[in-house]
Amino acid sequence: MIEQLLSNFMSSYQIQILSFIGIFTILAISLDIINGYTGQFSIGHAGFMAVGGYVAAYLTFYHQVPFILATLAGALSAAFFGLLIGIPTLRLRGDYLAIATLGFAEIIRVVLLNLDVVGGARGFAGISNLSNFDTVLIITIISFIVLYNFTRSAYGRALQSIREDEIAAECMGVPTTYFKVLAFVVAAFFAGIAGSLYGHYLMFLHPNDFGLLRSIEILLMIVLGGMGNLWGALLGAIVLSILPESLRNYQGIVYTIAVVYLVGVAISYQKGKQNIARWLAGILIAGLAVGFILIYGKELIIRYAGQMRMIIYSILLILMMIFQPSGLIGLARDLAKPLKERLRGVKA
Amino acid sequence: MKLNFSERKGVFILSKRLLVLITVFALVFSLSFAGCAKKEGAKEETKEPEVIKIGVVTPLTGDVATFGQSTKKAVEMAVEEINAAGGVLGKKIEVVIEDDRNDPKETANVVRKLIDQDKVVAIIGSLTSKCSLAGMPIANAKKIPMISNASTNPKVTLTGPYAFRVCFIDDFQGQVMAKFAYEELGAKKAAVLYDIGNDYTKGLAEYFVKSFKELGGEIVAEETYQQADNDFNAQLTSIKGKNPDVIFLPDYYQKVSLIAKQARGLGIKATFLGGDGWDSPELFKLGGEAIEGGYFSNHYSQQDPDPKTQEFIKKFEEKYGEKPDALAALGYDAFYYLVEGIKKAGKVDSVAIRDGIEAVGKAGFSGVTGKFTIDENRNPIKAAVVLKVEGGQFKFVKRVEP
Numbered sequence: 001m002i003e004q005l006l007s008n009f010m011s012s013y014q015i016q017i018l019s020f021i022g023i024f025t026i027l028a029i030s031l032d033i034i035n036g037y038t039g040q041f042s043i044g045h046a047g048f049m050a051v052g053g054y055v056a057a058y059l060t061f062y063h064q065v066p067f068i069l070a071t072l073a074g075a076l077s078a079a080f081f082g083l084l085i086g087i088p089t090l091r092l093r094g095d096y097l098a099i100a101t102l103g104f105a106e107i108i109r110v111v112l113l114n115l116d117v118v119g120g121a122r123g124f125a126g127i128s129n130l131s132n133f134d135t136v137l138i139i140t141i142i143s144f145i146v147l148y149n150f151t152r153s154a155y156g157r158a159l160q161s162i163r164e165d166e167i168a169a170e171c172m173g174v175p176t177t178y179f180k181v182l183a184f185v186v187a188a189f190f191a192g193i194a195g196s197l198y199g200h201y202l203m204f205l206h207p208n209d210f211g212l213l214r215s216i217e218i219l220l221m222i223v224l225g226g227m228g229n230l231w232g233a234l235l236g237a238i239v240l241s242i243l244p245e246s247l248r249n250y251q252g253i254v255y256t257i258a259v260v261y262l263v264g265v266a267i268s269y270q271k272g273k274q275n276i277a278r279w280l281a282g283i284l285i286a287g288l289a290v291g292f293i294l295i296y297g298k299e300l301i302i303r304y305a306g307q308m309r310m311i312i313y314s315i316l317l318i319l320m321m322i323f324q325p326s327g328l329i330g331l332a333r334d335l336a337k338p339l340k341e342r343l344r345g346v347k348a
Numbered sequence: 349m350k351l352n353f354s355e356r357k358g359v360f361i362l363s364k365r366l367l368v369l370i371t372v373f374a375l376v377f378s379l380s381f382a383g384c385a386k387k388e389g390a391k392e393e394t395k396e397p398e399v400i401k402i403g404v405v406t407p408l409t410g411d412v413a414t415f416g417q418s419t420k421k422a423v424e425m426a427v428e429e430i431n432a433a434g435g436v437l438g439k440k441i442e443v444v445i446e447d448d449r450n451d452p453k454e455t456a457n458v459v460r461k462l463i464d465q466d467k468v469v470a471i472i473g474s475l476t477s478k479c480s481l482a483g484m485p486i487a488n489a490k491k492i493p494m495i496s497n498a499s500t501n502p503k504v505t506l507t508g509p510y511a512f513r514v515c516f517i518d519d520f521q522g523q524v525m526a527k528f529a530y531e532e533l534g535a536k537k538a539a540v541l542y543d544i545g546n547d548y549t550k551g552l553a554e555y556f557v558k559s560f561k562e563l564g565g566e567i568v569a570e571e572t573y574q575q576a577d578n579d580f581n582a583q584l585t586s587i588k589g590k591n592p593d594v595i596f597l598p599d600y601y602q603k604v605s606l607i608a609k610q611a612r613g614l615g616i617k618a619t620f621l622g623g624d625g626w627d628s629p630e631l632f633k634l635g636g637e638a639i640e641g642g643y644f645s646n647h648y649s650q651q652d653p654d655p656k657t658q659e660f661i662k663k664f665e666e667k668y669g670e671k672p673d674a675l676a677a678l679g680y681d682a683f684y685y686l687v688e689g690i691k692k693a694g695k696v697d698s699v700a701i702r703d704g705i706e707a708v709g710k711a712g713f714s715g716v717t718g719k720f721t722i723d724e725n726r727n728p729i730k731a732a733v734v735l736k737v738e739g740g741q742f743k744f745v746k747r748v749e750p
Contacts, residue, residue: 011464016457110574113545121547125481125503202456203485206478208545209452245457248446309447310409 003133015133021241022136023197026143028221028233030190035219036228037151038183039163040090041098045191046214047105050207052078052192053199054118057127060200067130071139071196078192079185081108086184090177105215112207123206124199131200139197143190148230150186159183163228224320226327235328243316247309250302254294260316261290266335267323399442400435400696402686403462405455405473405483406679408447415475419497419679420445421668423472426683429663436690448474452482459483463490469698470494470690472682475675477501477547484511493702495686497678501547505726510702512726514682514715515647516750518548521623522555524645524732524748525596529621530563532734532746533643535593539569539618541583541607543599546575552598552623568592584611592618600625605635612638619643627674632740642737643745647674648717649733651744660716674717681715688713718747 006015027049034042056074059065065073081104089100118124150156158179161169170176199205217240225236246252265283294301301308324331404423407416423443431440444466448455455474462468463486471487471494474480480499487494488508495512496504502519505511529535538560542553557567568590571583584607587595595611595618597604608620620642627646631639650661650671660680664672672680689705690696709722720730731749735742 011460013457013460013464016460020453020457110545121545121550122501122503123478123481123547125507129485202452202482204452204478204482206452206481208478244454245461248461307408307447310449 001134002137006133017241017245019133019136019201021238022133022140023194023201024218024221024241025140025234025237026190026194026197027218028225028237029144029147029230030187030194031218032222032227032230032233033147033151033159033187033190034183036222036233037156037163038159038180040180040183041094042101042184042187043098043212043215043219044085044101044103044105045187045218046210046212047101047108048078048082048188048191049195049198049214050105050108050112050205050210051081051188051195053195053205053210054112054124055192056196057124057199057205058118060128060130061124061126067135067196067200071193074196075189075192078195079189082184082186082188083181086181090180090184102212102215105210105212109207109210112210119205121207123204125204127199127203127205129200129203131197136197136201139193143193144230144234147186147190151230155179155182160228220317224317224327226329229327229329232327232329235332239328244309244313247305247312249305250298253301253305253308253312256312256316257290257294260319261287263331263335264323267331270334270338399440400437400690401466401468402441402443402683403459403466403468403471403473404443404445405448405458405462405471405479406445406475407450407479408445410449410451412450412476415498415673415675416447416450418673418676419473419475422664422672422676422679423683425664425667426680426687430687436687437694437696439696441687444468448479448483450476450479452479455479455483456486459486459494463487463492468492469696470686470701472497472679472686475499477504480504480511480513481507484508487511491702492698493686493689493705495682495705497682498675501551502727509706509726512685512705512709512722514685514717514720514728515678516730516732517727518551519555520750521645521732522552522557522598523559524734525552525598525621525623525643526556526559526563526565528643528645528734528748529594529596530560530565533594533619535565535619537566537568537590537592538594538596539571539587539590539592540567540596540598541569541571541573541580541587542597543575543603544572546599548625549598549623553596556596556598578606580607580610581614584614584616587611588614588616594619594621596621598623598625601628601631602634605631605639608635608638608642624674626737627742631737635737639737640739643734644737645732645748646735646742647732648677649735649742649744651742652718652733654716654718656714657716677716681713681717684715685709685713 003015027045031045034040052074055077056070059070059073060067085104089097092100112118113121158174161174162176162179166176221236221240222233224240226232246256268279268283406419407413408420427441427443430436435441444462446458446462448458459471462471471492473496474483475498477499480496481504484494484504484507488510491510493510493512495514498515499513500515500518502517505513529538540553540557542549544550557570560567569587569592571587573580573583597607597620604622604626620639622642622644624646626644648657660677661672664676685708686705688708689701692707693700693704709726712719712721718731720728722728729750731747733747734745736745
């Protein structure tokens with residue numbers, strides 16, 4: 001219904017990107033429970049996604065199980081794997097845990113590569129198209145509300161206490177192992193849901209699609225968006241899903257650079273208020289330089305847009321990490337600060 | 349790290365301020381991408397298109413970027429030729445080339461973009477089977493014909509009537525090499541060593557084993573490895589004990605040259621056999637002496653005396669200063685196959701073009717990788733060439749008909 005409404009003024013291409021944003025939002029916010037809220041470092045999220053996706057697709061493909069039940073089964077199996085990996089590995093900390101989760105995701109991938117019943121190395125083709133924009137939207141909203149409330153419940157505060165200081169948390173009577181496993185189980189559950197949505201949307205699953213790169217992509221979303229904040233994860237998922245697509249053509253590149261430039265201007269304004277003249281000169285020169293490149297390099301950019309896309313994408317990520325390590329949500333907060341002050345001033 | 353709402357508890361309350369900010373952010377970004385979309389779409393509103401728009405989706409970046417680049421070059425060359433000769437049906441051809449990074453998710457996005465925004469009438473691509481399997485269901489649903497140049501997985505054309513390809517499938521390559529080893533080389537005992545995590549090498553190995561057994565040969569060893577492996581001594585030692593006449597190594601050139609070196613180091617004398625993954629000048633550089641005397645099957649040979657093939661190689665070398673690889677030849681064929689289909693259709697309508705392509709395929713299409721006709725699943729039935737590695741060159745041995 002919402003999809004039909006949107007299709008009046010959006011192409012199915014844009015609706016598809018919105019759907020992927022939804023799916024990756026679920027992945028990002030669930031990973032944020034582990035990495036952002038509990039302070040554990042997991043880089044195996046694609047493994048849980050794969051379990052959910054394959055189990056759900058198996059059920060709908062071979063047993064014609066209704067989509068919702070299959071998704072639930074996929075999510076529960078992913079949660080079970082979360083438990084399975086959580087119990088033995090959560091004695092590990094930091095780097096060791098990261099390597100263990102990575103290893104776990106690799107095991108899942110390699111097992112799937114050798115399971116001929118789900119296509120093995122040739123991939124699982126012919127999955128019915130059971131999820132569309134509407135299902136993705138509804139499930140994303142439900143997941144967000146559930147996880148949002150979870151992070152703000154007593155459970156969520158217990159997770160945060162582990163992140164801030166594990167020993168102190170234990171002294172205060174928080175059973176840290178229990179809560180760490182819980183974080184893994186909850187996050188895996190939602191990653192499983194996302195996996196099922198992904199498989200039934202794309203109608204195809206391939207084990208190599210759930211390798212390290214996919215995990216890193218999800219991790220990137222929460223790092224870019226701002227860790228330990230679900231809104232940040234949401235922002236990260238939106239930006240990182242749209243960015244590679246918007247960089248596909250010249251206009252998109254111009255728009256993206258313009259947005260980045262304007263945001264840069266706004267940040268530098270706040271940081272360089274003492275010397276307005278110098279600041280103005282600086283942004284003017286930067287603006288002219290960017291404009292010059294875009295106008296005189298137009299032919300070149302159009303010609304090599306395909307290759308340049310990922311380069312620009314990486315440069316933007318690097319710039320972001322250098323100048324805004326607190327993520328997009330930190331950026332939003334910084335930019336809102338003067339506005340907030342002014343609003344407060346008016347009220348007073 | 350400080351939490352945003354740490355002072356509030358429990359309930360789900362949206363902070364108004366934050367909501368506004370997020371909306372603004374989302375708007376700016378969606379604008380940046382909706383804005384460019386509208387412009388592109390508006391251009392193509394007219395009923396009678398001035399040009400024929402054709403989409404190309406291929407990995408220009410990522411792990412198989414070199415294959416994608418070859419495809420792109422060949423397609424661009426084909427377009428130039430066709431437009432210089434006056435176009436098709438009196439109309440010029442315009443191609444929109446998009447990158448999919450060898451990521452199925454991106455292929456799905458690109459296929460939708462090409463169809464919805466660029467309004468293409470047909471698509472060439474994608475290159476790898478996993479990407480084609482994600483993109484072709486969409487093309488089928490939208491009734492846009494899609495021709496892959498190198499997806500060898502048998503499932504690809506089973507996605508629907510709008511899915512085509514110009515390469516032979518994995519099964520066939522395995523059969524060709526089995527037949528060649530048994531009949532031409534007189535091999536009775538064969539061993540296979542392949543990457544278990546790669547559908548391509550696995551498919552080839554499976555069909556080699558099947559065909560070789562059917563012919564009456566014996567498979568003495570079937571060993572596997574993982575993509576990240578670089579040490580094959582364990583598998584090779586086991587193979588050496590079985591003393592095979594030939595060893596089938598259906599992987600890409602990097603792995604094959606490593607395996608060949610280690611095998612010769614262990615004193616294995618058997619002849620190496622392989623598939624089209626061997627096709628790269630790097631094979632001699634990396635493999636050196638070890639790979640000498642090996643045979644592999646390929647889509648085409650640069651020494652094929654067919655004038656059509658030779659003309660293509662000459663033109664490609666003049667334009668880009670390098671010899672075209674098999675992917676370039678297949679990309680070139682895919683494009684001409686499509687163009688023939690459009691000519692047959694007689695109008696720029698994707699449903700008619702699909703029927704046109706099928707008709708051309710059924711009647712027989714002759715390209716730079718040889719002649720082919722298509723079967724009921726739109727898979728080409730075409731000859732493979734067998735090449736021998738000799739003195740730093742690929743020597744054309746023979747053409748094996750199906």
